[in-house]
Amino acid sequence: MLDRIVNYLIIVCLFQQLQAVKFWTRSARCDTQDPEAARFDLCQLTPDSVHVPRLFVTIRLLKVPVTSIKMGIMIGFASIQSMPLIDNTWDLCAYLAEPKRFKSFGRLFEYLAPFSNINHTCPYNHDIYVTNFTITRRAIMPLPNGRYAINTTYVLNKKSQISANFTFDLEN
Numbered sequence: 001m002l003d004r005i006v007n008y009l010i011i012v013c014l015f016q017q018l019q020a021v022k023f024w025t026r027s028a029r030c031d032t033q034d035p036e037a038a039r040f041d042l043c044q045l046t047p048d049s050v051h052v053p054r055l056f057v058t059i060r061l062l063k064v065p066v067t068s069i070k071m072g073i074m075i076g077f078a079s080i081q082s083m084p085l086i087d088n089t090w091d092l093c094a095y096l097a098e099p100k101r102f103k104s105f106g107r108l109f110e111y112l113a114p115f116s117n118i119n120h121t122c123p124y125n126h127d128i129y130v131t132n133f134t135i136t137r138r139a140i141m142p143l144p145n146g147r148y149a150i151n152t153t154y155v156l157n158k159k160s161q162i163s164a165n166f167t168f169d170l171e172n
Contacts, residue, residue: 026078026147030057035062038161041127045166047132051121053168055115055133065123065155069093070155073108077165078149085143093122145171 030043041059069092076084090105094119099106114118115133117126151165 005024005155024169024171026169028055028164028166030162032162034159034161037061037156037159040162040164042129042170043164045168046162052134055130055166057128057130057133057164059162060129061124061127061156064125066125066156066163067093068155069122069124072155074149074151076149078147092118096121143170143172145169 016060017106024047028043028045028122031042032039039060041060042056044056047053048054063154070089071092072089073086074084075086090102095102095105095109098107112130112133116128116130118128146157147167147169149165149167151163153163154161
């Protein structure tokens with residue numbers, strides 16, 4: 001019985017700690033290096049009533065089909081670019097064809113997938129969107145207070161095409 005009470009108290013304490021996490025949206029910037037290949041129709045990071053950022057992105061693909069997509073992502077403190085928490089590049093088409101091969105990317109992708117139409121293997125002959133993507137408390141690893149940056153780059157059909165960068169503040 002005592003074990004159950006202790007477990008319950010631990011869960012309550014953890015839940016209370018997670019509830020204290022707050023986000024403040026700072027910026028969203030989406031750029032196209034080749035406006036003839038792709039453009040952003042929408043790039044917006046907005047907070048909701050409880051300080052949770054919500055991301056909305058629409059990428060219009062103008063040169064289709066897109067048969068190759070490489071995605072680079074860097075997540076870290078906005079003020080310290082030389083010390084990222086995550087800094088990696090993945091072949092999105094290879095991941096979609098064989099998800100078990102890319103376990104590290106799989107966790108990130110599984111979190112994003114319900115908010116996006118990136119749900120099939122290449123080629124892509126349609127626009128790509130992310131709607132109402134939310135960074136929730138369950139997705140956050142323990143992080144100190146501070147301003148964070150998420151920088152992404154995308155190489156479409158072996159040419160650098162687009163980038164999307166976001167910053168937000170985190171308070172525990």
